[in-house]
Amino acid sequence: MRLEMAKAEELLWKNNLLLLAAKYNIDAKKAGIEQAGLYANPSIFIDQSIFAEPTRRFFDFTRAGQTVYQIQQLFLLGGKIDKRIRVAELSAKMGEQEFYDLARALVSKLRRTLYFIHYYREAISFYDGSLEALEKTVSSAELAYKRRAILQAELLRLKALLFFLRKEREDLRIRVLEKEADLRVLLNEDKFMSLDIAFEPVLNQEFVENIEPGKLKISDILQTARQFRPDLKKAVQALRYEEANLELQHANAIPDLAFGPMYNRGGTAFQNYWGVTAQLNIPLFDRNQGNIKAAEKSVLVRKQELKNTILEVENDVNVALATAKAKDMLYRRFRNTYTKDYSDLAQDMILSYEKRYISILEFADFFETYRSSIVEMLRLQTDRMDAIEGVNYSVGSGVLVPNYKPSTESGRE
Template identity: 70%
Template sequence: MNVYYKIGIYLSLLFVTSILSEEMKVAQASEALRRQLTDENPRTSLGATLYPDDQKYTRDIDLETAESLLWKNNLLLIASRFQIDVKKAGILQAGLYANPNIAIDQSIYAEPTQRYFDTTRSGQSVVQVQQVFLLGGKIDKRVKVAELNAKISEQEFYDLTRALITKLRRTFYTIYFYKKAVVFYDQSIASIEKTVESSELAYKRRALLQAEHLRLKALLFFLKKEREDLAIKVYEREAELKVLLNDDMYRDARVEFSPKINEKQLDSIVPNNVKLEDLVEIARENRPDLKKALQTLRYEEANLELQYANAIPDLSFGPVYNRGGTAFQNYWGVTAQLTVPLFDRNQGNIQAAEKAILVRKQELKNNILEVENEVAVAYQSARIKDALYKRFIDAYIKDYGSLSLDMIMSYEKKYITILEFADFFETYRSSVVEMLKLQTDRMEAIENVNYAVGKGIFIPKSENQTYPKSEE
């Protein structure tokens, strides 16, 4: 009893020591995480800043730099890469053999010897070792299922990348054209403020009607309100871009972006140069969501094979040693165990796997149909907006540019009234803003084509294609 008592105390101390060790590891991990989320790590700290004052900071950035930062720093992409590693670890687990099973049977009290836990030759002890052998090729089929599951995760990563790059480009173009509109508003507001000041003096001298004076003040108020609304939209888009880039240089809320774009390169994009049939074919070959649907179908087919293999019973085999519990001492034998598939032949799982294949086939057909229509809609929209933009851009710049100079000169020489000038300026403002909006809509429509196709078909010539290339 003293020996077993000591053994019990030793095992208890070992158990307590292991618990304390695990608690220390958890505490160390928590402390490391706390340091990572506090000022000790400025990269992820909400309170850390690179800018000590309230001054605004403007940072130049081009689209190629933004895309490289997205690939490097975006947290969703990093998490998706880890998810792929998780699924690949499942491949390793699926290929492992079952562990051997060891069973020990020791008598508590031996009647002939009047001893407890008698481990001598007079007592009874049984030792049995069994190894499970998976029959029907279960291990290979499990590995195949795990591999297809990892491929599905890879296609999810490519699909996420496609969405994030498209969002990045749309946000980048929106910020660029919205900021151009803000600059136009600033210039217009400065001109109208001078006009309002002059009209204020004229109104006090009774050289201007109150209605005309109020009309100018209303125009100034309208311009300032539109300018502030647009500035808020720019701020929101910049916040989205900061999340996408996740870079220390642009992280601070006081940082403003100054996108660098060559508009001539944007104008060189011609959607009509590509046929719709070619775009649909490219989409069938490159869309990650289509490849994911195809891999999902293959996964279900592999799962059906695995379920058929699971209907085959596994064999448990191993030696057994019995001392004192049989007709003679020191008995050695062999045990084998096999489940008889009399009632449970895995019929339910097999039937479910068969139905799942039918479901995935219909989903794949539906996905193909959706992709074809999505490409067609995006292509037609890009063609219409590109044609509208190129139809009016040259005439707009030429006609309004010369007319605005004439109207300013006419107003200065008192050939036209203030109200006529205000009406013209309001029309001119509306035309400039709508043209900038049309440029934004055109680039968004072009990016919609790239997104629908799953490949950078229409991109500025000087920019590198960074749309993901997914593999089978």
């Protein structure tokens, strides 16, 4: 099944279960903002006498009995509600950055997986072509051995080479199957779940060939990373969260006021008594000292963590860009050079061996060198694109991304 990167990314954002779970987590934290802004519920107090001595009646609700009604409303002082809302808002923003950090990792993994499958499938195709040619050579050698034209050792050497290539080909195929399994989990698309489906990533070859990490300036992408890295944004929000929490803990040291009306029938010097009640805790022993100190220390912790995150971001960008430049330079130096020469020479070497112009050792040595050069070049291309995607991941933004060319063939078998 052909699969374009643009289509794959669209399915990732739509179907990935981890992203869906992270979205629900954001909604849950946003609900905390609503909860933080709610006022306390009023409380109602009722006192009814069980036995009225003058009337000798139980639960006397008449004028001869005693009944007390009291309503109180708690008023939060010190701006506690606004500060609670601020803390909840920063918690929600941290949740959003966690979502974007997860998305950054998943998109990077998706792209790397597609690049891996593409180049390893090319390697498998090379092995298929080499195995076909070598199997013909082995068949010719078996006939020659029956005619006593070659030694058994020479035939066994060819068969060992054939076995080695088959084993390497199967190892590559298994790794592709593992990556395809990762792809199915990432995309979570029903039509991709069948194990009979093999993926053929469709890449923008013009982008792949023309991309040049060497043109990027480290100062520019560092500035971009400081602006877009979700984990750095989360570290900033975490510091602001602790600062807001410190303000809230100072506010919590201010006692709150409970206030409301009261009615007492038959329990005071007056038959029907109306009054006002007020309740205020005296901050004599508990002034929230412990929570304030803990919040102060948490601010210091977040400051150090933020500094460390900045250092990690700068280091990640430097290493990623240096790696991408090195891989790209190596690829540009050797692409379409000696591997092409080996490819042109391969058929000539097979014919030369069959005509006995070269020995088995020369043929085997050439074939192993030829195989190694082609496969290593394909691996270099994989490593190069992996390193290029590493730059995108380290920056937190697509500074080196393909220009998608929509195709109606994407997703077709």
